[in-house]
Each structure stands twice: as C-alpha cells, then as structure tokens.
Amino acid sequence: MKAQQGISAVAALIGVIVIGAVAIVLWYAMSPGPMAFVTAPRVKLSEYAGAPTGVPADLPGRDDPLVRGRYLTQAADCEACHTTPGGKPFAGGRAFATPFGTLYSPNITSDPETGIGHWTDAQFIKAVHKGVRPDGARLYPAFPYASYTYLTDDDVLAIKQYLASLPAVRQNAPANDLAFPFDQRWLMALWSAFFNPDQRFRATPAHSPEWNRGAYLVEGLGHCGECHTPRNLLQALDNRQKFAGAVADGWRAYNITPDKSTGVGAWSDVDLASYLAAGHAKERGAAAGPMREAVEFGLRHLTPSDIGAMVTYLRSVPPLSSSNLPSRLAGPAPAAYDGGNAAHVDARGRMIFESACVSCHAWTGEGTATSYATLTGSRAVNDPSGRNVVQVILSGVPPLRGQPDVFMPSFGHAYTDAEIAAVANYVTARFGAEASTLSANQVARLRNGG
Amino acid sequence: MLELTINGEKRSVDASPDTPLLWALRDVLGLTGTKFGCGIAQCGACTVHVDGKAVRSCVLPIGAVGERAVTTIEAIDGTSAGRKIQKAWLDLEVIQCGYCQSGQIMSATALLAATPSPSDADIDAAMSGNICRCGTYVRIREAIKQAAKAG
C-alpha cells in the first residue's frame, strides 16, 4: 500500500514536472516574434508596392553591385563580429564569452580553405537564413540568423558577392570552448525549430514605406533586438520585453522603446539620428562598447534616409518601462568640486576623478572641450548598476576611423578593481540620478568578461 | 582660415577646424610655451585659459573655441594671479626640468583667480590633472599657498 502510495506520489510529481516543463517550453515556443506587436496585416514583398529591402535611393553609386554589397554588409554589421581587434577584416577569430563557454567567429573571407571561398550561393543563403553550414553542422545563434532570416535572397547574395571581392585571408579561428552539452551543435536544430521563424521579411502596407524600410533595417540587417531585447533561459529573444534592454557582451544595452522616462521616448529625432549615425548625441552621451562597434562598422555608413527610417520604426514599438532605471535623468553637477551629490562617496573616487577624468568631463559633467565628453544626461551615468560606466573606464571608447580625435582612453591597466569601483560610484553619484554601489569584486567580474 | 583671440590679439590661423588648439599655438603661431605631453588630456602640460578657465588645449579643437579669449603662458603675467604665481614659483624654486611648468602655472593661476585662499583639497582638485614627472608637487603646493598669502 505504502509502496503504491509512494509510486503514485512520484508519478504525480513527475507529472507536475513534465507539465511544468511543457508549459515552459510552450511559453517559450509561443514567444511572440519580433514584429508581433504590429497588428496591421502583413504581406509578402511580392504583393507590396514599396521597396523596403536592398539599398536606399540616396546611396551614391548604387548601380554598382559591389557598392550595394558593401552597404548591406555594413548595415548587417558583419565586420564587427568577424574581425578581431586590430585583425584582418572578416577573418574571424573574435571571441564571444557566453554563459556556456567561449565562441569564436569564423573567417568569412573568400579563402577557400579557412574562409567561405568555396561556398555556393545556396549554401551561403542557407547559413544566413537557417544557421546551417554547408557540411550540415548547425551554427550557434550568436550568429544572429534568427534576424538575418528576414533578408531577401538578393540582399544575402549581394553581401556574398562583396565579401568575395575582398582579399582572402588564410586564418583559422580558434576552436570553440564550450561545456557539454552546449558543444553539441545538433542541439541547435531544436533551438532553431523553436526560435528561428525562418521567414523572409513581410511588409505592412498600413504603415508608411519609411516605416517598412526601418523595420527591415532594425529587425533584419541591424538585428538590434539581439542586444536590446532580453533573452529567456534558452537564449532566445523574449519579445514580450521587446527592446526593453538587456546585457550583451558584458555591457548593458539600454531600453530603446519609446518609453519616455527609461527608454528613448524623450529623445528628439535629431538626437536619435545623431546617436545612430555618429555614435553621439548632444546631452545624450556617446556610444561605447558594442554599440560603438555597431556605429563604427555599420550605422555610420548608412544614408540619412535609412537612419531616418530606423528612427521612424523605433518610435512605433510598444513603450516598456525599465524598473531598474531611474525615471528622471540628473541635471548638471555644480561647478565646484565640493558641491553636489557625491560628497558621501568614497574619497578615492573623487581623487581618481580629479586626476584622470575632470580634465575632459569637468566637475559639472558637461565636458570642458567638446560635447563628446558630456556625462550629464547620458544613460550610463544614470544607471545605478554602474555597469557601463565601469566598462567604459576599463576599456575606453576607441576613436572612429577617420575621427581620431574623439575617443576616451582606457584605464583598466592602471587602476585596481577597488579604484574603478570607487570612481564609478563617484561618477554615478555626482552626475546620475542614483549612485551605484559597486564593489571591487563586481568590477573584477566585469573585467573578466562580465 | 579661423580667427582666434589669443593673449588679447586677434590671430588668423590657417589650419583645419579639428586641429587642437595646442598645435595651432605651437606649430602655426609659434607660441611654444604651451607644451605637448600626452595629447589625451591626461597630463596638463598643454593647459591654457579659455575665458579664464584652465582647459587642456590638446583636446580643444580650434573650431570649438569661437569668440572665447585664449590666454597662454606667454601672457599670464598680465594677470595679478599669474604674477603672484610666477613669483612664488621662483621664490620657492619649484621648477626642475620645467617642461610641465607652463601647464602647472596656468592651472595654479586659474585656481588662485577663482579661489583666493585655496585649501589643500582645493589644490588637489585643481592641480591633480597636471603631471610633473620631476616630482615637484611638494613645492607646487607650498608655492600656491605662498602666492595666496601674497594676495
């Protein structure tokens, strides 16, 4: 009797677990797509009069297929991930720390042995749309094929043609270093089945042509959600929280929904366009970390019409509020070093600030020489986690190519974790709405990859 | 061709607007008292005054200067704070190699003009952006205090 009771109890427990697991999987599987918020009907491109794909009308030299290919490659930001810092473009090898181990981007130059020189068009399209290599192996979704799947075949092949026109580089990427079971590529087939819609872009006639172009750029080429949308346990994007902000590559990718207080709802169109195109907007701060790369390799090459289209589209997603961000941004700090909010914070923070930071940022936070150094109003200093402030201190902001005068040096080599925690706490207290309370340990973790 | 107001004079500068003021001063106008030390606002050797405030000229593009008045070490004796600082510097024999000292004197003068009797904390706040590789900090601190007393 007892045994039977026991068995049924176990069975019940298993039942609950199974049902729970199924529920979770279903919850994930039924996770809305990135454009589920659009209620108006969508149609195939062939049934749509506009031209949301390809390259924009204002792209100079657009008749040249290589110009088109280069533009799309930039819009898809391929170079950022497929190049090591200081390495040969597109030769791969860049490391990506994930919770499951380290991945390395492959070589996508035309070298036949170590790159993709021998891939056919169909193979390339399959990789980009479905995350499947010519040898049938599955790609990890660090490669954002769930976004690229929206791209038209034409656009994908234009990219391929452009890559083929570049110098081949013979260079093998290091082998991935993943823990079991994540080193089992076949598992990604399951992941894809759930999370890759494997669908080309569809237009929404009810919206403007500009909006549709913006959607193609933001959701497909630009794959913005890959960083700005939080992920679920299975590393798929949780579009219920679309663009509400997440942590990517150790940096916080902030809320880019139109929420007025914690998103970009209060930003003017000019601010948004400038931030995307130049990596910087007056009184909004400068793009750093992965966003800096997105600007460097991608966004700053886009035409004004495309930047405008992205802004239009971003404005239309549902506003979501981030509860962990203060609802207002702090104004300028006082001009006197001993005024303001930071008096109670670790004296070491002030010592470092007055040594290494104030020359550019000023005691007010408004910058001494150029607005590029303005801290006031930037999201990073108004983020009580202090994460991006620490990251930017550790690794700086590299100059954009051709603009060598705008950058921030890195201080990670010269200052200890405790000192960086102190100065980050000081900076958020002095210039932000709410001070961070970082410890040396937290800085150490960020230093080691987040 | 840009027009700048330097040490009370209008000067035309033939250089692109993104040229930092430091290099316009040194290489175009021949005002070499302002020194190059790092180029990234980390050492203070290039400090000048822009409307009386100490600014690192190595990160200030001439295109961003506008109408504001630039004062360099060559004309700092035109201000009373500047003269006091220079005198204290010599009286206390602050200087060693001297390379950082144009910048030190510009920072100290701006401090003294704004804060006539600076505390140690005031001095730290105003002077810690200026590196002296010869290590003259002890005397710089004393000299600022002495200049303040002379006030």
Add this chain to the structure above:
Amino acid sequence: MTEATSRRTFLQVTLASGAALLVGFHVPLAGAAPSKGGGAGAARFAPNGFIRIDREGAVTLIMPQVEMGQGVYTSIAMILAEELDAAWDRVRLEAAPPDQALYANPIFGIQVTGNSNSIRAFWTPLREAAASARAMLVQAAAQRWQVSPATCVTQQSEVRHPPSGRTLAYGALIAEATRMAPPKDPQLKSPQDFRLIGKPIKRLDTPEKVNGKAQFSIDVVPPGVKFATLAACPVFGGRLVKVGDQAARQVPGVRDVLSFDDFVAVVADTTWAAKQGIAALDITWDDAGNGVVDTATVSKQLRAASLRTGVTAQAVGDVDKALGTGERFDATYEVPLLAHAAMEPLSCTAHVTTDSCEIWVGSQVLGVAQEAAVKTTGLPAQKILFHNLYIGGGFGRRLDVDYVIKALRIAQRVSGPVKVTWTREEDMQHDVYRPTYVSRVAASLVDHRIVGWNYRVAGSSVIARFLPVAFKNGVDVDAVDCAVDLPYDIPNLRVEYVREEPLSVPTGFWRGVGPNNNVFVVESCIDELAARTGRDPYEFRHALLAGTPRLQAALELAAEKGDWGKSLPPRVGRGIAVQTAFKSYIATVTEVEVDEYGLVRVRRVVCAVDAGTAVNPDTIVAQIQGGMIFGLTAALYGRVTVQNGRVQQSNFNDYRIMRMNEAPQIEVHVIRNGEAPGGIGEAGTTAAAPALSNAVFAATGVRVRTLPIDPKLLAKRPTA
C-alpha cells in the same frame, strides 16, 4: 686601480653629459658664438673650455653638463664663479658644443651627463680651471700695477689692490691675461672663503621657465620648418613590409609619407596633421619572429637564469660554509620593465643638405650624438652644427641617440628643416626600458648577526650595449652597483651577476639605474632578517653599520625626524632603509597607510641626506623630493608589460604617474660636511621603493618581493 678606472668608472653617471657645437643657447643671455675654448683672440680671454671673458667684462661660463631639471647649470656655474670670483648676477651660461676632448665627463671618458655624477666628476676640474683663470687675471693686473700678485685680491669680476685702493675689471685685463702662463698648481679657495658654494642660490634657468620662453628641443621653430611624426613597428625589431599611404596623403596638411626599413614617417604642416597622417596609414609589418615575446615568458626566462651560478663580482670570506651554519634565509625578488616617460616626448629637429647639417636637440650624450650624425649623414664633424637645448626630463632616456638618428634619416629626405616629434604613444612603446631583474638572496643568521650572504642578480646588461669597453669579465658594474661594497658588516659575502637578455626588449639606463634594484633587494632582505631575529629594523641596521659612520649618522637623524618608534594606528606603518648609492649617504623613513582593498597611501617621507659638500643645498632638497616621487611612482604603479612582442602601455592613462593628490609630504634633512660631493639626481629615486615596501610590511605584515606593489596581496578582504 684608481677611482677613475674602477668599476665606478663608467657607471656613475647618469646624468652627465652633453654639450654640443652649440650656438645660441644661452641662459640667461650671452650672445656670442660658441667658443672652442683655449683660443685667445684679443677680444676675449678664454683660458679653457669653461670660461670666456669679453672686453666688457661679461663672464660666460660654458656648461659641460646638460640641464634637465637637476639644476646642474646653476651648480656648475656656482663652482666656476666661486673660484673665479665672478660677479654672480652678471654671469652668462652657454651649453658646451660636442667636443669629447674638452668636455668629456672625467668619470666616463665621454661627453655624458648621467649617473648623478656631474658635480662629483667636475668638482675638482672646474675649480682648478676657474682658479687658474683667476690667477692669470691677477697676474695681469699685478704686472700692470707693478705689484706682487700676492697683494691682490679678487671680487665681483674685479682685481683689487687693497694697499693702493686700485681696481681693474676683468674685462680690462683680457689682453694681458691671455698672454699669461696658466699656473701649474692653481690655488683653490678654502671652504670658509666660499661666497656661493653651500648657499641656496636661486637657479639661473628658472626665470625663463615660468613664462614659456625657455626653449626645449621640442620648441625650436627654424624658419620654414616642417613637422613630422613617426611610427615604428609595434613589435620590437620588426621591419616594414609595405605601407598604404593613399588616405594619409589626403589628410589636409600632410606633405609627404616617408618609408624606412624600420619605421614610417609623415611630414606635414603641423604635428597634428602628421599624427593624423600616421593614423590613416595602412602599414604591414614583419615582426621578425618577435611577436611571441610577452611579460610572462620574460619573467620565466629571468627566473630560470637566476638559478644559474653567475660571474662573481665580489667575494669575501667563505660564503658556502657560512651559509651552512645558523638559520638560513632565502628570497627571490623581481622588478619590472619601466619606461622613462619624461614629460617632454622625444623630439629632434634637423636640417640636412648635401654639405651641411644643423641639429637642434636635447641630448645627454652630445659626443655620441655627433658621432651618430657623422655616420648617418656622411658629413665631417665640422660640417655638423649642434644646438643643445634644455631637456624636459632625461632620466636616462636621452643617453640613447636613436631619436636623433631617426630624425636625421627623415631630414635627409626633406628639403628644409624638419622637426620630428614622437607621440607619447611612440615614446612609451619604443623606449629603452629599465631592465627587469630577478635577484636571489641566501643568507644565514647566527646569534642575530648575518654571517653569510650570497647575492645573485640576473638581468640585461645595459653597460654591455651602451659602453662595451666597460663590460669587463662578464660583470655589469651597474647591475651590481650597491650590491657590492655593502655598508653592512657581513663577514662572508658573495655577489654574482648573471647576464640574461630578454628576447628582443631593448634596455637602457633609467633614473637610479642598478642601485634601484639592489638597494630595494638588500634593504628588503635586511628588514626580513631583522624580523626573523625579532629585532627592530632600525636597531638591527644600526648595529651593522658601525663601519660606515656617515650612514649610521644619517640613519639616526632620519629615525629621529621620522618619529621612528612612535605608535601608529592599525594598517599604518613606517619603514626604514639606508643607502650609499652615488656616493651619498641617505637614510629614509616612510610612513604609509594601507586601506582594506590594499591600496597604499604614502603619508610622509623623511630623508636624511649626507651628500658631502653641498654646492647648492636647495638643489639637493629638490632633487631628493623629486627623485622620491619618481621612485614612489615606480614602486606603486610602474610596470611595462609586453604582449605579442609589443608594449601594452601607451600613454598616461595606462602608465600611471603619481599625482598631486597622492604626493606625500617629503622632508629632507641635509647633513653638511666637507666631504667630497656625492650624487643626488637619482638617489631619491633609489630611496623610494625599499623604505616604502618596508613600511607596507610594517602596516600589513605582507612582504613585497615583486614590484610594483600589488594591492591585491595587501587587501584585508581578498578581492577576487
């Protein structure tokens, strides 16, 4: 062996050096063309290479050593003016031209400013030169007056004859003085007659350093000058394969892109444009196989080398036997590569034509620079005109002439003068670095006394590269300086040197040179041994210094002024250390506070300094203060690391320098006596690390054996 040829021969320098065929560098003024010395035209009295007096009585003193902040122009002028009895407020200074015969540093044998020996080396020769000149002037006046020279006196650039009340200005005597034979044995003043020496005289070079008028080599602007900067292969020893310069040539203001086998230069209308041009280049380098070198492998290499038996530099008693007795102590210490990072980045301006060459530079070795110029341009020395200018911090970097040679190679391909300025990044990544040393000490204690001491230092030999003739019998006298001839009474002692050159990393002299490492190691060890015996570090040293009374006296003074023994709060500690480096006897007490994260704040430093005869006591104080900051910076933060064959540090954001808000109070107590002058330009730097790390030990109980001090090891709560 005399002092001049002993191990000290070449080493004691560090700062000395250089003059050059100098035109027009005058502090405070002096307008005349340079003198080659000795010559005696009617218009001037120039009895030797150091002194020139013209008809108007203007006294020009020629500076055989370069001014880089150490105040040497003033000290040398004081010595000359003292013995010459020149009117101090009217002397003019002039930098010496390159002339190894006239201006060689007596200790080195070449024209060099270094090793803190300017005053030590030139003290007697300059006094004699000036006294001889004075004797000739007196003789001339005596002859004119028909009186005995013995009845004449000199003062304020005049000869006076008190019995008759007659006076003649030096300027009025130049023609006759020139005809006088220099006395064989010029009589030197006795110290109690000194009017200048020993007084805190104001420096002569500083008035033009408060208003931007002083010209450093980076400041010269010859008419028509172009501006250049350069990029060498980031990997040491790498070669240029090819350079894409299309984008660079489009930068506004860029005039030319010049490729050399080991670097690329951009010539432009401003340094800024040149820098932009460099940034726009697409350069392919061949790293010559050095792309594999990194700090960890260098450290491993040195540590392995330190296990080998070295060449014996000094041996006393029976060390092996002594080490077998009593309580044994073993420790290994390591110091990192360091960059000079002088405030003035390297620069040199040159104008080379087919038959002439003019060079504006600040060099610690003008003679070497001249030889390099001859070799590079193929022109004879007399066609090469040097202007030696103020140096914005030398610290040993400008003992090398690589930057002069590069500037000349660029100038050969530019028409008109070109100023080559290194970016800070280039300066830091293409330095000659203070070598990393690994030192092993084995000692044994019997009855609280050190009975055996084996000291072995392994590292690169700067001497072997810099002055090969001085590298004798496998011993680098610099690398063992202050490890040999310890002031302590130790009966059995051996000092060994193991030469080990870290792959591809160039090494050079760095303020404080070998003694920096050796005093740090020796004084750390002595502290550790004191702790072993349970003795107070002061008492322990004091007992061992009976044979070196000057040092013992300094120790006593430093302890007294530094409040040695007074109680301190938790995590605050005092450390003490002594040294005889550069022939100055110095004791230092340093007080630190270590916070819970292991961050060290230096609260106070007290130095007692016996540098013998103090020419300018204020300069001694200033040099100790400044040298101390330089050394504290290194001990707390200094480290150049190499990865993939390249230096990782680039500028002051990642090569940290102590700043105003971290600088401690530094008190210097000068002990005055009549001993020969000791060196002080580097001694403060040498004094920094040992007293600091001993203080850290006192505050935390953690012994630092590797520099820079790692706060992680000192944290109260370990920080991951």
